[in-house]
Amino acid sequence: xxxGNPYRTDDGVGIALLRRLRVIRxxxxxxxxGTTCHASPVTRHEIELLEGVYDGLxxxxxxxxxxxxxxxxxxxxxxxxEVLRFDLGDLPARAGYLHGxxxxxxxxxxxxxxxxxxxxxxxxxxxxxxxxxxxxxxxAVEGALPVALEExxxxxxx
Amino acid sequence: xxxxTIDPITRLEGHGRIFLILDDxxxxxxxxxxxxxxxxxxxxxxxxxxxxxxxxxxxxCGVCPEAHHxxxxxxxxxCFGTEVPxxxxxxxxxxxxxYIFSDHLLHLIFLGGPDLLLGADAEKAKRNILGILEAYPxxxxxxxxxxxxxxxxxxxxxxxxxxxxxALPGGVxxxxxxxxxxxxxxxxxxxxxxxxxxxxxxxxxxxxxxSFQSYLLAExxxxxxxxxxxxxxxMAPNFYDGALRxxxxxxxxxxxxxxxxxxxxxxxxVEPWTYVKFPYLKEYGWKGLVPGADSGVYRVGPLARxxxxxxxxxxxxxxxxxxxxxxxGGKPVHAIFAYHWARLVELVQxxxxxxxxxxxxxxxxVEVRGELGEPGEGVGVIEAARGTLFHHYRLTPEGxxxxxxxxxxxxxxxxxxxxxxxxxxxxxxxxxxxxxxxxNRIEMAFRAYDPCLACATHFFPGEMPLVVEIYGSDxxxxxxxxx
Numbered sequence: 001x002x003x004g005n006p007y008r009t010d011d012g013v014g015i016a017l018l019r020r021l022r023v024i025r026x027x028x029x030x031x032x033x034g035t036t037c038h039a040s041p042v043t044r045h046e047i048e049l050l051e052g053v054y055d056g057l058x059x060x061x062x063x064x065x066x067x068x069x070x071x072x073x074x075x076x077x078x079x080x081x082e083v084l085r086f087d088l089g090d091l092p093a094r095a096g097y098l099h100g101x102x103x104x105x106x107x108x109x110x111x112x113x114x115x116x117x118x119x120x121x122x123x124x125x126x127x128x129x130x131x132x133x134x135x136x137x138x139x140a141v142e143g144a145l146p147v148a149l150e151e152x153x154x155x156x157x158x
Numbered sequence: 159x160x161x162x163t164i165d166p167i168t169r170l171e172g173h174g175r176i177f178l179i180l181d182d183x184x185x186x187x188x189x190x191x192x193x194x195x196x197x198x199x200x201x202x203x204x205x206x207x208x209x210x211x212x213x214x215x216x217x218x219c220g221v222c223p224e225a226h227h228x229x230x231x232x233x234x235x236x237c238f239g240t241e242v243p244x245x246x247x248x249x250x251x252x253x254x255x256x257y258i259f260s261d262h263l264l265h266l267i268f269l270g271g272p273d274l275l276l277g278a279d280a281e282k283a284k285r286n287i288l289g290i291l292e293a294y295p296x297x298x299x300x301x302x303x304x305x306x307x308x309x310x311x312x313x314x315x316x317x318x319x320x321x322x323x324x325a326l327p328g329g330v331x332x333x334x335x336x337x338x339x340x341x342x343x344x345x346x347x348x349x350x351x352x353x354x355x356x357x358x359x360x361x362x363x364x365x366x367x368x369s370f371q372s373y374l375l376a377e378x379x380x381x382x383x384x385x386x387x388x389x390x391x392x393m394a395p396n397f398y399d400g401a402l403r404x405x406x407x408x409x410x411x412x413x414x415x416x417x418x419x420x421x422x423x424x425x426x427x428v429e430p431w432t433y434v435k436f437p438y439l440k441e442y443g444w445k446g447l448v449p450g451a452d453s454g455v456y457r458v459g460p461l462a463r464x465x466x467x468x469x470x471x472x473x474x475x476x477x478x479x480x481x482x483x484x485x486x487g488g489k490p491v492h493a494i495f496a497y498h499w500a501r502l503v504e505l506v507q508x509x510x511x512x513x514x515x516x517x518x519x520x521x522x523x524v525e526v527r528g529e530l531g532e533p534g535e536g537v538g539v540i541e542a543a544r545g546t547l548f549h550h551y552r553l554t555p556e557g558x559x560x561x562x563x564x565x566x567x568x569x570x571x572x573x574x575x576x577x578x579x580x581x582x583x584x585x586x587x588x589x590x591x592x593x594x595x596x597x598n599r600i601e602m603a604f605r606a607y608d609p610c611l612a613c614a615t616h617f618f619p620g621e622m623p624l625v626v627e628i629y630g631s632d633x634x635x636x637x638x639x640x641x
Contacts, residue, residue: 005217007202052320057264057287061309062319109268109287112295113302133202 001050001063003073009134010080010127010141014072015051017125017148022049024153040153047156060106066118070155071103072148074141078126081140083148085155088120123151176579176600178628180636187631189580191572191604192432203562208234208533208553209327215549215564216321222610224257224312225542226549227322228398229564233549234327235528236418236536245523246329251398252342252515253315253322254540255508258397259349260308261543262460262505265608266356267301270498273602274364279595297359304352307345314338328528336522343516349509350474357478360502365485373495374485378581379603380492381449382407383574384439384456387463388417388541394471395463395504397541403466404439407451409490412441418537421548424565425454436573437565449577457574458545458567459607460500465490470503472510478503494578497606533557542567544608568609578603597626 002018005011021042028041048066052059063069071088078084088104107117125148127141137145175192199218206214212230216223228250235242242250265271272285276293284292291298309319315338316322317331324331364370373379384407388400402417413423426435427444438444438454445453456462470476482499483489491500515521533553540547545567552561568575582603586596628637 007214007217050319057268058309058320061306064306105286105288109291109298110302112288112291113299115302115306133198 001052001059001069001071003052003059003071007133007135008131009136010131010138011074012135013074013125013127013137013141013145013148014123016137017072017123017145017152018049018051020145020149021152024149025049040150040157042153043157056102056106057109059103060110060117063120064107064110064115064117069118069120070123070152071120072123072125072152074127074131075124076127076129078124080126080128080138081144082126083144083151084122084124084126085151086122086124088122091122121155123148123155176604176626178583178600178626179631180628181631186583189576189583189600190431191576191579192434200562200564203551203559206559208237208551208557208559211549211551211559211562212325213321213323222257222261222542222544223321224254224316225540225547226564227316228254228325229538229540229542229547229549231325231327231538232399232540233536233538233551236538237534237551237553238327238536239531239534240328240528242329242528243523243525244520245333246526246528247399248515248518248521249315249330249334249526250325252512252521253312253324254398255512255515256308256311256315256342256346256349258541258543259353259505259508259512260305260312262501262508263301263305263308263352263356265543266498266501266505267298270501270602270605270608273598273605274367274370274498275359277367278369278599278602282598285598297355300352300355304345304348307348311342311345314341326527328530329526331526333524333526334522339516339522343513346509346512346516350513353474353506353509356502357474357506360499361481364498370495373602374493374499376493376585378585379494379578380496381577381581382451382490382492383449383453383577384412384442385462385465385490386420386456386458386546386570387466388539388546389414389467390471392471393468395467395507395541396471397504397508399540402539402546404456405466405490407449407453407490407492409465412439417539420539421537421550421565432572434569434572437570438573447573447576455573455577456570458570459497459543460504461491461493461497462545463541464500464503470507472507472514474510475503475507478506494581494603494606497608501608535561544568544610545570566610568607571607571609575604575607575609578606600626 002014004014006015025042050062052062091104111117125144177190178186179188181187203214211234212227215230216227218226268287268290272289276285276289313319315324317324384404386404388396389403390396390400401415402420404413406412413420423440424437425440426437428435439456442452442454449455470479482503533555535552538549547567548565550563551559554560579600582600586599625638627635630636
């Protein structure tokens, strides 16, 4: 599940990763190999690649019913270009506020309501704060994509 | 293991900020709400293919992509001078009423709901969706289940789970199959049933609460402004389409006519302390950030829609509307906290309209695209859950976007929200003690509008943070509370 706005430069790094992953996944399905971008092949095929938004409950509703989910998102709280993968449980649980309930709290709520919720890991990619409108990524964030892509494929193949 | 420190306050551009200014005795002197606004989106749209706009604009807001998607499609209908065939119009309107239901439900129960159902003084850690599910387990489960069903409808018609792709200039991408229609009908019955349960809950648990009643009836929390919203031919609120009506603070009609023409009635005022522009009614002029019959300040959203309407479109909603008007002694209703009740009335109408639309025989008709004319200029107006949304584009002869402008609901309401924060702070600030509970009550005035600060941004932790800053008479920051 990639989050972000592809029309807001680095904010859309998660979507950019997902779209590249889609190409690799499709190529891997066809040939069992990676693609010319030298990424590793995706060996686990029962996956879905989704694009989404920030909101906790809507995000939780969209991923309810799956077994495992990797959420890929831009992280202005990380140095630009840094890639970090961690469990959702490492994020602070936050009280509900305005539109966002926090993914952790929202999943907990869905579980309380009897919904099947997935185990979630986060793949965060550091971006500079306040990205402007536009397409494409800054060099630092573009440079981090291969690392992040490998991490996503590692997760998929685990 | 690397320690994570995630502080949403580091993304200040995306924050709403409430400033409270105190005198030497700790009494409130003034209060402001600062709403962030990211610049440049309209510029970014220039040169894009017109047909891309419903997909591009829905990305500016993670909260109501459905509203931007359809406002944009309606704007393109106007730009291309096309007539939308009946099956496509019904499909869009069906989708849109499900969105209104789902969005209002989310706010009523899980976002604004904790303040109403658990009380403003409830333990901070419990004032959220989990607290609601603990306090009302069976009801909470039902809400989650029905909302999930509504989300599935949006996915089924919209073509994607989160960002819909179905609306195109002149109509929609494909006819609704009988299988999909039956899928929607089954879930819409549950929506209507839940709407009835919500009315019951509201009258049993929320309305009798003395604290809520005091907020509804307090004079200073019911300041007069003008109101704007779409109405159908019977003067009932219509979320998807209709004529625009503006009524004054004393209830007389200022405008009732084509929604697109209303843009000429509005001007925007700029203040040096906030990025947001304050729209006001040109006829009244900008008299400052003040309420009243002479001020140009107007409000949009559920409260406004019920003030501009003469009736509701469906029976159960009409019954609840009458109870609402009886309580306040007629229109216009100015109370900030009446937004919640008005939201409930609208939710009921949205559920009933959904069930009625899904039983329309022409809904599954196969003619779903009108013929496009030459590209030109147009305006699309829709009622987003939080209020009137305008999209205005001008296209080149090649069908590229030459000009794009959008006025979103929270921008219309910026002045009203600011006035509400100030009114609530004044209402509460008698003893000059600024604790967490008091600050939550001030935020309740803000939350009543279900404001969306999210356009063009998103926050991974899933929150839309608000910062409250309290300044002394010397201009020094005394307290800063961020969530």
